[in-house]
Amino acid sequence: MKWFGPRLKIQIGIVLVLGMCVLAIFAPLLAPHDPYTQNLMLRLKPPVWDDRGSWAYPLGTDNFGRDLLSRLIYGSRLSIVVGLMAMLVALTFGTTLGLVAGYLGGRTEQVIMRFADGYQAIPEILLAIVVVAVFGGGVVVLVLVLGFAGWESYTRVAFNLTRSLRERPFVEAAVASGAGGRYVMWRHILPQMSPVLTVIATLQVGQLILQETALSFLGLGLPPPTATWGNILAEGRDRLLVAPWIANLAGIAIVLLVLGVNLLGNGLRETLDPRRADRR
Amino acid sequence: MRYLLRRLLLVPVPLIFVIAFVFVVLRLTGDPVAIYLGLDATPEQEAVLRAELHLDKPVPVQFGYFLLDLLRGDFGTSIQFKRPAMEVVAERLGSTLQLLSLGLLLAIVLGVLGGVACAVWKDKVPDFLISVLAVAGQSMPSFWLGILLIQLFALDLQWLPTSGQGGWEHMVLPVVTLATFLVPNFILVMRVSVLETAREQFVVTARARGAGPARALWLHILPNAINPVVSLVGLQLGRLMGGAVVTESIFAWPGVGRLMVSAIFQRDVPIVIAAVFIVAVTIVLANLLVDLVQAAIDPRIRLR
Numbered sequence: 268m269k270w271f272g273p274r275l276k277i278q279i280g281i282v283l284v285l286g287m288c289v290l291a292i293f294a295p296l297l298a299p300h301d302p303y304t305q306n307l308m309l310r311l312k313p314p315v316w317d318d319r320g321s322w323a324y325p326l327g328t329d330n331f332g333r334d335l336l337s338r339l340i341y342g343s344r345l346s347i348v349v350g351l352m353a354m355l356v357a358l359t360f361g362t363t364l365g366l367v368a369g370y371l372g373g374r375t376e377q378v379i380m381r382f383a384d385g386y387q388a389i390p391e392i393l394l395a396i397v398v399v400a401v402f403g404g405g406v407v408v409l410v411l412v413l414g415f416a417g418w419e420s421y422t423r424v425a426f427n428l429t430r431s432l433r434e435r436p437f438v439e440a441a442v443a444s445g446a447g448g449r450y451v452m453w454r455h456i457l458p459q460m461s462p463v464l465t466v467i468a469t470l471q472v473g474q475l476i477l478q479e480t481a482l483s484f485l486g487l488g489l490p491p492p493t494a495t496w497g498n499i500l501a502e503g504r505d506r507l508l509v510a511p512w513i514a515n516l517a518g519i520a521i522v523l524l525v526l527g528v529n530l531l532g533n534g535l536r537e538t539l540d541p542r543r544a545d546r547r
Numbered sequence: 548m549r550y551l552l553r554r555l556l557l558v559p560v561p562l563i564f565v566i567a568f569v570f571v572v573l574r575l576t577g578d579p580v581a582i583y584l585g586l587d588a589t590p591e592q593e594a595v596l597r598a599e600l601h602l603d604k605p606v607p608v609q610f611g612y613f614l615l616d617l618l619r620g621d622f623g624t625s626i627q628f629k630r631p632a633m634e635v636v637a638e639r640l641g642s643t644l645q646l647l648s649l650g651l652l653l654a655i656v657l658g659v660l661g662g663v664a665c666a667v668w669k670d671k672v673p674d675f676l677i678s679v680l681a682v683a684g685q686s687m688p689s690f691w692l693g694i695l696l697i698q699l700f701a702l703d704l705q706w707l708p709t710s711g712q713g714g715w716e717h718m719v720l721p722v723v724t725l726a727t728f729l730v731p732n733f734i735l736v737m738r739v740s741v742l743e744t745a746r747e748q749f750v751v752t753a754r755a756r757g758a759g760p761a762r763a764l765w766l767h768i769l770p771n772a773i774n775p776v777v778s779l780v781g782l783q784l785g786r787l788m789g790g791a792v793v794t795e796s797i798f799a800w801p802g803v804g805r806l807m808v809s810a811i812f813q814r815d816v817p818i819v820i821a822a823v824f825i826v827a828v829t830i831v832l833a834n835l836l837v838d839l840v841q842a843a844i845d846p847r848i849r850l851r
Contacts, residue, residue, distance in 0.1 A: 271675070385560045387782070390830050392789030393823050394568055400811035400819060401572055477688055481793050484690045485808055504694055504797075511698055518691030526686035533682060 276534030283527025291343040298337035302494045306332035311510045327512050338494040339520050345495045349409045350476040356414025358468050361421025366452050369429025383419045391416030404488040413475050428460040462539035469532035473525045480521050496521050565827040570613050623817035632817035636825050643802035650725030658733020666741035684731035693724040693797040710799035721798045728790035736775050744772040774845055781837035784830045
């Protein structure tokens with residue numbers, strides 16, 4: 268199966284991810300209708316491939332007669348924004364801690380790494396649910412909650428890499444020539460581990476998007492009528508018998524984006540980090 | 548023995564994190580008195596309740612009372628059920644544990660078999676198909692998978708019920724849905740682990756001394772390759788619990804997860820706290836169990 272190598276994975280991944288990003292950015296231009304305009308005369312119209320469908324509403328309408336295609340296009344925005352921002356929160360926080368722990372060692376290392384160990388045993392999803400339940404599912408809350416639920420893997424990787432990089436000649440040379448700790452970490456160590464961090468970060472975005480849509484689906488994200496994929500899927504679940512396309516099209520939208528991100532991440536891992544890519 | 552003692556000492560650490568976290572979040576939410584009494588309470592009623600809840604004392608003292616209440620299993624009275632929150636949650640724990648254990652079991656069986664199949668037929672058709680399925684499974688929102696299963700097996704074919712609790716037929720769809728949370732990861736980890744173990748010296752030696760490929764796989768490779776999957780079980784317990792919340796909601800499974808979600812909508816704070824605490828204890832104990840199992844099958848961990 269040589270033909271399905273990292274190259275093809277990255278290509279498919281980029282096409283899917285960029286496609287979704289274009290939809291999200293240019294949503295007002297691309298969406299055929301307003302995602303919030305209700306029209307009770309046009310309730311639950313099926314998609315165009317059904318006999319009763321029409322090109323005016325290519326993917327049909329929902330229970331309030333809102334255009335499903337437009338709602339799905341707008342729904343991509345929240346998932347992409349939350350996925351990326353939460354990843355940045357986790358990446359920044361986790362990497363900084365791991366870098367400092369690995370570079371300074373000693374008591375700092377003990378405190379940070381034991382903290383990471385203890386944190387890992389916490390069921391973060393539960394804490395996310397508690398926070399969202401208490402503060403509501405605003406964008407900022409979702410980003411912070413999901414971001415701070417997933418920082419330890421960066422800390423562990425950054426810590427291990429920093430510890431081995433610290434012994435390397437180019438780092439010792441930099442230290443010997445008088446470079447300060449912050450400079451060495453920022454200019455010499457961090458660039459060395461950026462490929463590994465890129466791979467972890469990409470794969471994490473996929474998981475974060477799934478978590479965001481799951482919270483939305485449970486009704487713990489942005490409240491309806493906001494168009495989010497999780498909300499649309501939850502609304503579709505209540506009408507499975509009459510309008511199965513609502514839930515299923517929202518599910519397909521989620522899968523396409525997350526699959527794109529995951530293919531990109533897997534392809535990058537096999538390219539950038541061949542040692543850990545199980546020697547395919 | 549020393550390993551067991553050291554491991555037992557670590558048990559309270561995550562629980563303390565959770566308790567402190569819940570306490571901080573609760574104090575940030577504003578005045579619990581307002582939540583309990585509503586808008587039309589008199590100042591006298593408020594003062595009485597404030598004293599009763601120890602809210603007139605300094606924050607560290609409040610935390611002390613909070614801890615004492617938790618130790619006594621007193622999480623307050625549920626607003627929906629008018630009964631002790633702990634009692635309501637405890638009644639649902641059995642259903643959740645049933646779902647979790649069956650889902651985990653199915654995930655381990657499928658994950659190990661899938662991973663071994665991938666490794667045995669590396670770069671052949673089975674490896675390709677299973678790996679592609681695994682990556683696709685990682686991209687699949689489980690709640691949509693659950694809904695697809697309902698559409699196919701409950702609504703179209705009418706083989707299985709859509710939701711609720713009853714005989715074994717009520718369990719099939721929820722257990723399968725929950726297992727798919729973990730199966731892809733298990734497959735990918737098991738695959739790499741078998742491939743890496745197969746290159747170890749002791750496997751090469753066994754083969755050189757005449758052990759056939761099947762004997763090498765079952766006796767030499769698998770007992771060593773299973774370890775990363777066991778540690779993964781421990782790491783993924785939190786995710787599994789998140790999956791249970793979603794699964795219970797889809798299939799109207801009367802467990803702790805569904806109770807928690809409905810309690811959130813009813814603003815039933817005592818239930819939410821009791822549920823979080825019970826689930827955290829369950830996960831911590833399950834983690835302990837996983838570590839002990841791992842120590843039992845791998846002496847290197849005991850001796851470290």
